[in-house]
Amino acid sequence: MGKRKHQFVDLNYKPRKKDLVCLFRVEPNKISIKEAAHNIALESSIGTWTPVGTQKDYVNKIGARVFHIVKKNKLIKVAYPCELFEGGNMANILSSIAGNIFGMKLLKNLRLVDIEWPKKIVDSFPGPRHGIKGVRKILGVKERPLVGTIVKPKLGLKTKDHAKVAYDAWVGGCDIVKDDENLSSQNFNPFKKRLKETLKMRDRAERKTGEKKVYMINVTAETSEMVKRAKMVEKAGGRYIMVDILTVGFSGLQTLRKNTKLVIHGHRAMHAALTRNKKHGVSMMVLADVSRLVGVDQLHIGTIVGKMEGGFKEIKNLSYEMKKQKIKESSNKLKQNWRKIKPVFAVSSGGLHPGHIPYLIENLGKDIIIQAGGGVNGHPSGSIAGGRAMRQAVDAHLANKDLKEYSKNHDELKQAIDEWGYTKPNAKK
Amino acid sequence: MGKRKHQFVDLNYKPRKKDLVCLFRVEPNKISIKEAAHNIALESSIGTWTPVGTQKDYVNKIGARVFHIVKKNKLIKVAYPCELFEGGNMANILSSIAGNIFGMKLLKNLRLVDIEWPKKIVDSFPGPRHGIKGVRKILGVKERPLVGTIVKPKLGLKTKDHAKVAYDAWVGGCDIVKDDENLSSQNFNPFKKRLKETLKMRDRAERKTGEKKVYMINVTAETSEMVKRAKMVEKAGGRYIMVDILTVGFSGLQTLRKNTKLVIHGHRAMHAALTRNKKHGVSMMVLADVSRLVGVDQLHIGTIVGKMEGGFKEIKNLSYEMKKQKIKESSNKLKQNWRKIKPVFAVSSGGLHPGHIPYLIENLGKDIIIQAGGGVNGHPSGSIAGGRAMRQAVDAHLANKDLKEYSKNHDELKQAIDEWGYTKPNAKK
Numbered sequence: 001m002g003k004r005k006h007q008f009v010d011l012n013y014k015p016r017k018k019d020l021v022c023l024f025r026v027e028p029n030k031i032s033i034k035e036a037a038h039n040i041a042l043e044s045s046i047g048t049w050t051p052v053g054t055q056k057d058y059v060n061k062i063g064a065r066v067f068h069i070v071k072k073n074k075l076i077k078v079a080y081p082c083e084l085f086e087g088g089n090m091a092n093i094l095s096s097i098a099g100n101i102f103g104m105k106l107l108k109n110l111r112l113v114d115i116e117w118p119k120k121i122v123d124s125f126p127g128p129r130h131g132i133k134g135v136r137k138i139l140g141v142k143e144r145p146l147v148g149t150i151v152k153p154k155l156g157l158k159t160k161d162h163a164k165v166a167y168d169a170w171v172g173g174c175d176i177v178k179d180d181e182n183l184s185s186q187n188f189n190p191f192k193k194r195l196k197e198t199l200k201m202r203d204r205a206e207r208k209t210g211e212k213k214v215y216m217i218n219v220t221a222e223t224s225e226m227v228k229r230a231k232m233v234e235k236a237g238g239r240y241i242m243v244d245i246l247t248v249g250f251s252g253l254q255t256l257r258k259n260t261k262l263v264i265h266g267h268r269a270m271h272a273a274l275t276r277n278k279k280h281g282v283s284m285m286v287l288a289d290v291s292r293l294v295g296v297d298q299l300h301i302g303t304i305v306g307k308m309e310g311g312f313k314e315i316k317n318l319s320y321e322m323k324k325q326k327i328k329e330s331s332n333k334l335k336q337n338w339r340k341i342k343p344v345f346a347v348s349s350g351g352l353h354p355g356h357i358p359y360l361i362e363n364l365g366k367d368i369i370i371q372a373g374g375g376v377n378g379h380p381s382g383s384i385a386g387g388r389a390m391r392q393a394v395d396a397h398l399a400n401k402d403l404k405e406y407s408k409n410h411d412e413l414k415q416a417i418d419e420w421g422y423t424k425p426n427a428k429k
Numbered sequence: 430m431g432k433r434k435h436q437f438v439d440l441n442y443k444p445r446k447k448d449l450v451c452l453f454r455v456e457p458n459k460i461s462i463k464e465a466a467h468n469i470a471l472e473s474s475i476g477t478w479t480p481v482g483t484q485k486d487y488v489n490k491i492g493a494r495v496f497h498i499v500k501k502n503k504l505i506k507v508a509y510p511c512e513l514f515e516g517g518n519m520a521n522i523l524s525s526i527a528g529n530i531f532g533m534k535l536l537k538n539l540r541l542v543d544i545e546w547p548k549k550i551v552d553s554f555p556g557p558r559h560g561i562k563g564v565r566k567i568l569g570v571k572e573r574p575l576v577g578t579i580v581k582p583k584l585g586l587k588t589k590d591h592a593k594v595a596y597d598a599w600v601g602g603c604d605i606v607k608d609d610e611n612l613s614s615q616n617f618n619p620f621k622k623r624l625k626e627t628l629k630m631r632d633r634a635e636r637k638t639g640e641k642k643v644y645m646i647n648v649t650a651e652t653s654e655m656v657k658r659a660k661m662v663e664k665a666g667g668r669y670i671m672v673d674i675l676t677v678g679f680s681g682l683q684t685l686r687k688n689t690k691l692v693i694h695g696h697r698a699m700h701a702a703l704t705r706n707k708k709h710g711v712s713m714m715v716l717a718d719v720s721r722l723v724g725v726d727q728l729h730i731g732t733i734v735g736k737m738e739g740g741f742k743e744i745k746n747l748s749y750e751m752k753k754q755k756i757k758e759s760s761n762k763l764k765q766n767w768r769k770i771k772p773v774f775a776v777s778s779g780g781l782h783p784g785h786i787p788y789l790i791e792n793l794g795k796d797i798i799i800q801a802g803g804g805v806n807g808h809p810s811g812s813i814a815g816g817r818a819m820r821q822a823v824d825a826h827l828a829n830k831d832l833k834e835y836s837k838n839h840d841e842l843k844q845a846i847d848e849w850g851y852t853k854p855n856a857k858k
Contacts (some may be wrong), residue, residue, distance in 0.1 A: 044611075045584060049736045049780045050803035050849070052581045053811050054594045059585030062617075084584055086613045091649045091676035096584075096611040099676065099698030100779070102705060103737040112702075152481045155474060155513055155525075156488030165483045182473075182525040184515045188491075220520045222683040223652040247520035247528065249678005254651040269528030273541075273703050273710040276531060281702040281710075307478045308532040350529070351478045374479035382482050420479070 006034055008041035013067040018118050019079040022097050023334050025111040026074050027279065037066040037076045039106050044096050045084055075113070077334075087124030090250040090294055098282055109279040112286050116334035117293065122341060125293040130263050131342030132323060132367050135297055138239055138263065139175055139212045144398060145357075145366050147390040148176030148216075149383070150349070150373035155182055159189050163197040165383055169376055170205035170213045172387020172412075177202075178371060179218035181244050181269040191217070191229055195236050216242040216265045223252040230260040239263060245291055245299075246270040257295040265347070266296035276309060284310070288318050289336075291344065298345040298369060305359055305423050307351025312363070319346045319364045345369055353378075354413055355422035357393035358403055362425035370394075380415050389416040397425065435463055437470035442496040447547050448508040451526050452763050454540040455503050456708060466495040466505045468535050473525050474513055504542070506763075516553030519679040519723055527711055538708040541715050545763035546722065551770060554722040559692050560771030561752060561796050564726055567668055567692065568604055568641045573827060574786075574795050576819040577605030577645075578812070579778070579802035584611055588618050592626040594812055598805055599634035599642045601816020601841075606631075607800060608647035610673050610698040620646070620658055624665050645671040645694045652681040659689040668692060674720055674728075675699040686724040694776070695725035705738060713739070717747050718765075720773065727774040727798060734788055734852050736780025741792070748775045748793045774798055782807075783842055784851035786822035787832055791854035799823075809844050817841040826854065 015021050028036035042048070045064035062084055068077035086092045098112050128134070136142060149169040151162050166177040177198070185191035195217055202213050219229040219241045226248070230241050242265040245253050257264065268287065275284045284301070291299050301318040302310030321327055321336070322344040329335040346368055348360050353375030360370055372390060379386030392413040396406035403422055407414040444450050457465035471477070474493035491513055497506035515521045527541050557563070565571060578598040580591050595606040606627070614620035624646055631642050648658040648670045655677070659670050671694035674682050686693060697716065704713045713730070720728050730747040731739030750756055750765070751773040758764040775797055777789050782804030789799055801819060808815030821842040825835035832851055836843040 046582045048581055048583060048803040048807075050782075050807040052803055052806040053808070054580075054586070054590070054806045055582055056586065056590060058587070059582050062585050083616065084611070086615050086650070089613055089650050089654075091651075091673055091678075091681075092611065092613040094676040095649060095673045095696075095698040098702065099610055099673070100701075100737070102699065103701030103739070103779075105736055105738050151483075152477055153475045153484050153488050154477060156491050157483070157485065158487070161483070161485060181528055182513070182521065184518055184521040186515050187512065220524060221515070221518050221680065222520075222687070223680045224684055224687070225518075226680060244520055244524045244528070246678075247523040248680040249520075249675075249682070251650065251652045251655060251677040251681030252520075252684070253678070255653055255681070255684075258651070258653070267524075269524040270531065272529075272532030273527065277706055277709055280706055307534055308529070309534050310532070350532075353479075374477040374481055377481040377483045378477075378479040379482070 006038040008038045008047070008063060009034055009066040011067060011069065013065045013079065015067060015079040018082045018120055020082055020085065020118050020121060021116040021334055022078045022080065022112060023114040024076050024078065025113055025279065026076055027107060027109040029106055029108045031106055033069055033071050033074065036107055037069055039104065040101050041066045041078050043104060044099065044101050045080060082118050082120045085121065087121055090254060090290060111278065111280055112282045113332065114283065114285050114334045115289055116336055117289065119339065122293065122339050126257060126295045127293060127341030128295050128297040128344055129261065130297045132345045135263055135345050139214065141175065143366055144394055145361055146175045146369045147173065147394060148178055148369060148371040149174050149376035149387065150178045150180050150371060152373045152377040154180035155186070156188055159193045159197050162189055162194060163201045165377060166198050166215065167201035167205055168383035169387045170202065171208055172384040173391030174376065174387045176214050176216060176369065176371065178216040178242055178265065181218070181267045183218050184220050192232065195232060195238065199236055199238055214240045216240040218242045220244045220248055223255050226252060226256055227259045230256060230262060233262060234260065240265060242267055244269045245296065250290065250294060253294050263297045264295065265298040266291050266300065268300045272309065284314065284318060285321060288321060292322060292341060296344060298347050300349055301346045303348045303350045303352055305356045316363060319368065322346045323367050347371060353420040354389040354393040354416040355403065355420050357390070358397040358425040359423040359427055361397050375420065380419055381412065385412040385415065388412040435467040437467045437476070437492060438463055438495040440496060440498065442494045442508065444496060444508040447511045447549055449511055449514065449547050449550055450545040450763055451507045451509065451541060452543040453505050453507065454542055454708065455505055456536060456538040458535055458537045460535055462498055462500050462503065465536055466498055468533065469530050470495050470507050472533060473528065473530050474509060511547050511549045514550065516550055519683060519719060531710070540707065540709055541711045542761065543712065543714050543763045544718055545765055546718065548768065551722065551768050555686060555724045556722060556770030557724050557726040557773055558690065559726045561774045564692055564774050568643065570604065572795055573823055574790055575604045575798045576602065576823060577607055577798060577800040578603050578805035578816065579607045579609050579800060581802045581806040583609035584615070585617055588622045588626050591618055591623060592630045594806060595627050595644065596630035596634055597812035598816045599631065600637055601813040602820035603805065603816045605643050605645060605798065605800070607645040607671055607694065610647070610696045612647050613649050621661065624661060624667065628665055628667055643669045645669045647671050649673040649677055652684050655681060655685055656688045659685060659691060662691060663689065669694060671696055673698045674725065679719065679723060682723050692726045693724065694727040695720050695729065697729045701738065713743065713747060714750060717750060721751060721770060725773060727776050729778055730775045732777045732779045732781055734785045745792060748797065751775045752796055776800060782849040783818040783822035783845040784832065784849055786819070787826040787854040788852040788856055790826050804849065809848055810841065814841040814844065818845040
């Protein structure tokens with residue numbers, strides 16, 4: 001250590017199959033990008049700020065190596081021998097590659113853009129239990145996008161009223177009803193009672209419509225309580241749980257995945273605190289990769305057209321990454337072989353309404369779950385009409401019909417478009 | 430809802446004792462700060478982007494209220510009735526006040542600066558089991574700052590070599606030896622073996638020095654594995670564990686707190702991805718508050734003078750917040766009554782060496798743990814000398830002696846200062 005200048009940089013190095021590769025965007029603080037890159041690789045693997053007498057030759061072999069620097073766009077690639085990590089321990093892996101380095105004074109900004117996970121690490125995680133195919137099987141829906149709602153108002157409804165909103169949305173046509181991210185087990189609507197009442201309504205809605213319906217109840221809590229709630233859902237005949245993956249954290253998420261057979265829907269509340277500033281922090285692509293490895297079956301990836309930030313290209317890439325097994329390398333993206341890890345159902349949610357549906361299907365494909373909370377429960381004729389309008393919008397687009405034309409014979413869709421407008425499928429990005 | 434314009438803003442509202450109050454810094458995106466504030470309070474409590482027919486009058490009572498807007502410094506205060514939250518469920522609370530709102534298109538940037546936790550929420554968390562007093566009791570050190578090291582190189586050392594580094598540092602004078610944040614149970618140094626070998630060395634160092642010594646072994650992992658490792662530590666006669674609170678996540682941390690009687694040292698790897706950009710994300714003050722409530726006994730707060738970012742005022746405020754029971758309101762800070770929640774021992778670590786010690790004690794007080802990894806193990810005469818130099822620096826400053834003067838009769842300290850320099854206690858901030 002500390003003998004050769006920039007010894008963690010080796011631009012002739014070719015990453016091996018067992019290396020984990022990170023793509024970083026780096027803004028150095030008054031030093032060269034090479035110096036910055038060296039220090040990132042050092043701090044995130046085996047080194048520290050000063051040479052140490054306790055260093056051993058056998059340690060140097062597993063040091064990280066910067067093997068690619070593009071000064072112009074500030075991108076560097078670092079290869080980490082997988083011996084550095086404990087397989088199956090996501091927190092441990094992130095503590096190296098997404099840990100101290102964000103705080104180094106030598107850097108102004110640091111962005112972890114993407115990760116290529118090697119075979120050994122990929123195989124150490126379970127991935128989704130159900131994935132896209134499993135979810136489609138449960139719902140008996142082969143090809144069309146799934147539609148859902150979030151019970152609104154997001155907090156405060158009493159249990160009976162909550163269950164009634166769910167019922168109406170299902171009967172109207174929603175496949176899925178979801179709790180909001182901040183509903184867990186508050187006094188106004190406690191978990192156990194909500195589970196019972198809402199599943200009762202689900203059964204009623206299934207009988208009424210002849211369709212399968214699912215309720216994604218929010219189990220977000222301290223880990224053992226969360227697992228306990230998931231068990232309650234299994235026992236009560238539920239098929240799904242939802243969890244706030246970032247406020248819970250990855251160790252809790254791993255534990256939940258291990259302890260339930262239910263479909264896991266991952267909500268990403270808090271992600272934008274980490275992901276929004278494109279110069280610093282962790283990209284949503286990295287969080288999506290982590291979620292796929294740990295094993296959520298569904299994950300929010302953004303809306304493009306809704307109330308939340310997230311650009312067209314970013315969300316299209318996320319949707320692709322989640323559903324494919326092999327990803328090719330491109331300028332801003334590392335390659336990936338997902339091996340046996342199942343695809344994750346991408347979810348668009350946040351400020352959506354029926355008028356957005358053709359645009360979302362056209363741009364993100366049919367393997368998408370489209371959720372509208374206000375866009376169903378704020379329908380001028382109520383939640384049943386809101387659910388109908390969602391399905392009508394899907395039907396119209398899948399039948400290659402213009403939404404406005406189609407709405408002339410479909411009142412609920414017409415009302416929705418009159419209220420909130422319509423984004424054409426080919427609207428500019 | 431949606432009847433009155435900006436109905437979530439009420440500048441005449443006086444927060445009640447049972448309100449949780451958030452201080453946000455807001456950069457609106459082409460709207461007024463009032464409009465932005467209204468939307469933040471709405472999205473983080475009971476509302477959504479469009480009025481919903483499912484709204485009930487009884488729900489409106491628990492809506493959040495913006496009661497303070499200072500346009501000049503972009504600060505707003507929002508009061509949340511504590512009925513909105515599930516007590517004792519940190520993930521649930523954060524999913525409201527630190528969740529979706531960071532991603533709203535209506536905002537350019539949003540920073541959660543501080544939180545005032547009401548009695549009901551404070552009392553729903555256990556806080557540290559040991560706190561500053563408990564830690565001092567275990568170590569038998571009444572007043573002086575504690576000093577420690579981190580075994581270096583941070584990854585790659587075999588178990589025997591790891592334990593030897595620890596032994597030397599203890600014998601030299603360190604109270605504490607800590608694993609690095611990215612060491613958990615890799616093949617080169619598996620957890621169980623490391624625990625056994627290092628505690629054996631601890632016992633030997635205690636016999637040799639007549640002082641109490643502690644080993645902070647890193648249990649960071651999937652939650653049930655983490656709890657299992659903590660139990661192993663208890664059984665093996667360890668007194669401490671350490672955990673990466675952010676890569677593990679708060680639900681896992683809560684579970685760990687519930688399931689161990691050991692002292693918990695909280696490492697904050699990844700925090701700077703959330704905290705570094707002062708315009709966006711979550712402040713370290715908020716993360717520190719959360720950690721105190723959930724119940725870590727020790728927490729990294731920064732170094733001012735070391736290799737990691739973090740300004741003088743920020744770190745001084747953090748140190749104050751961690752050790753006091755009542756905090757007064759100031760321009761950038763909400764008041765807080767910590768009630769029965771014990772104080773947390775603040776830890777400075779990251780690029781430190783003996784020459785920094787007088788400055789740190791002078792500015793952060795005696796209730797501080799000063800850790801030097803490279804600054805002990807990189808000592809020109811090795812880790813024993815490194816440990817000695819740390820204690821000599823503490824002794825010198827507590828005896829009101831200038832470090833350079835003192836070092837004339839203390840070789841190890843002199844060597845350290847010659848190698849790395851010396852920051853005067855009154856150096857400018």
